[in-house]
Amino acid sequence: MEDPWQKAYDFAVAVARKAGAEIRKAGESEIRVMTKSSTVDLVTKTDERVEKIIISSLKEEFGEDAHCFIGEESVAKGEPCVLSDKPTWIIDPVDGTTNFKTKKNFSFELLKDDLFKLSFVEFGVVYSCLEDKMYKARKGKGAFCDDEPIQVSDMKDINKSIIISEHGTDRSPEKVTKIFSTMQKILCIPVHGLRGSGTAATNMCLVATGAVEAFFEIGIHCWDIAAGVIIVKEAGGILLDVDGGPFDLMSRRMVSANNELIAKRIIKEIEIFPVGRDDAPAEK
Numbered sequence: 168m169e170d171p172w173q174k175a176y177d178f179a180v181a182v183a184r185k186a187g188a189e190i191r192k193a194g195e196s197e198i199r200v201m202t203k204s205s206t207v208d209l210v211t212k213t214d215e216r217v218e219k220i221i222i223s224s225l226k227e228e229f230g231e232d233a234h235c236f237i238g239e240e241s242v243a244k245g246e247p248c249v250l251s252d253k254p255t256w257i258i259d260p261v262d263g264t265t266n267f268k269t270k271k272n273f274s275f276e277l278l279k280d281d282l283f284k285l286s287f288v289e290f291g292v293v294y295s296c297l298e299d300k301m302y303k304a305r306k307g308k309g310a311f312c313d314d315e316p317i318q319v320s321d322m323k324d325i326n327k328s329i330i331i332s333e334h335g336t337d338r339s340p341e342k343v344t345k346i347f348s349t350m351q352k353i354l355c356i357p358v359h360g361l362r363g364s365g366t367a368a369t370n371m372c373l374v375a376t377g378a379v380e381a382f383f384e385i386g387i388h389c390w391d392i393a394a395g396v397i398i399v400k401e402a403g404g405i406l407l408d409v410d411g412g413p414f415d416l417m418s419r420r421m422v423s424a425n426n427e428l429i430a431k432r433i434i435k436e437i438e439i440f441p442v443g444r445d446d447a448p449a450e451k
C-alpha cells in the first residue's frame with residue numbers, strides 16, 4: 168500500500184539539513200540574545216529566521232494551505248498553539264537556544280515533525296547540527312540515527328540507570344524547590360547518575376539510542392518533544408505523564424523511558440507542580 172507520508176518525511180529530513188547549515192553558519196557570527204516569557208527563556212534572530220525558512224519551504228512544497236503549523240517562535244508572537252484534525256507541523260527551529268548562544272560545544276537541535284489528529288504522530292526528525300547527526304522515525308517503521316537503527320536500553324534495574332532532567336524556564340522558588348527535591352530523591356534511589364544536555368530533543372534521542380534510561384520534565388512545550396516522542400516510541404521506549412497516566416503532548420509534562428518499570432519508579436519520586444497547557448486559551 169502506498170505510504171502517504173513518505174514524501175513529507177523525506178522532505179522533512181532535507182529541510183532539517185538545510186536549516187541546520189543555516190544555524191551552523193549563524194554560530195560563526197555574533198549572537199544577540201533576546202528574552203521571551205522570562206529572563207532565562209532565550210531567543211535569537213536565528214531562531215526566528217530559521218523557523219520562517221522551514222515554514223516557507225514546507226508551504227512551497229506542499230501548498231500554502233495544505234497543512235497547519237505550530238512553531239515555537241510564531242507562538243511566542245501570538246500565533247495559536249492548537250492541534251486540529253488537519254496535518255500539523257510542529258517546529259522548534261533551535262532547541263537549546265541557551266547552548267547555542269554560548270557558541271561552545273554543546274548540542275542544539277533542529278526539529279520538526281508531523282502530527283495527524285490529536286495524539287497521532289506520523290514522523291519526527293531531530294537534526295543535531297553541530298555533530299551532524301540526523302535522528303528520525305516514521306510510525307511503524309523504526310527509529311534511526313544516520314540511517315542506522317536505534318534501540319532503547321534494555322536495563323530494568325533503576326539502581327544501574329542514568330536519568331536526565333532539565334530545569335525549564337521558570338525560576339519561581341517554589342517550582343525550583345520541587346525540581347531539586349525530585350532530583351535529590353531520584354539520585355538517592357540511588358541511580359547511577361543524573362544528566363541534562365540543555366535540549367529536550369537531544370535528551371529524547373539519548374533515551375532512544377540507549378545512552379540513558381529516561382528523560383522527564385515538567386514545563387516543556389510540545390515543540391520541544393513532538394519529534395522525540397515518535398523517535399523514542401519507535402526505538403522501543405514509552406511515554407507517560409508525570410502522574411503515571413497517559414502521555415498528553417499539550418500538557419507540558421512528560422516522562423520518556425526505555426521501559427515501564429523504569430518510568431514508574433521515577434514517577435514515584437516526581438513532585439508535580441502546576442504548569443498551564445500549551446493549548447490553553449490565550450489570556451485576555
Ligand SMILES: O=P(O)(O)O[C@H]1[C@H](O)[C@@H](O)[C@H](O)[C@H](O)[C@@H]1O
Nearest residue numbers: 262263264333334335366367391
Ligand atoms: O527550544 P528551547 O531552547 O527553548 O529549549 C528548551 C529545552 O528543550 C528544555 O528541555 C529546557 O528545559 C528549556 O525549557 C529550554 O528552553
Ligand SMILES: [Mg+2]
Nearest residue numbers: 259262263391
Ligand atoms: Mg525547544
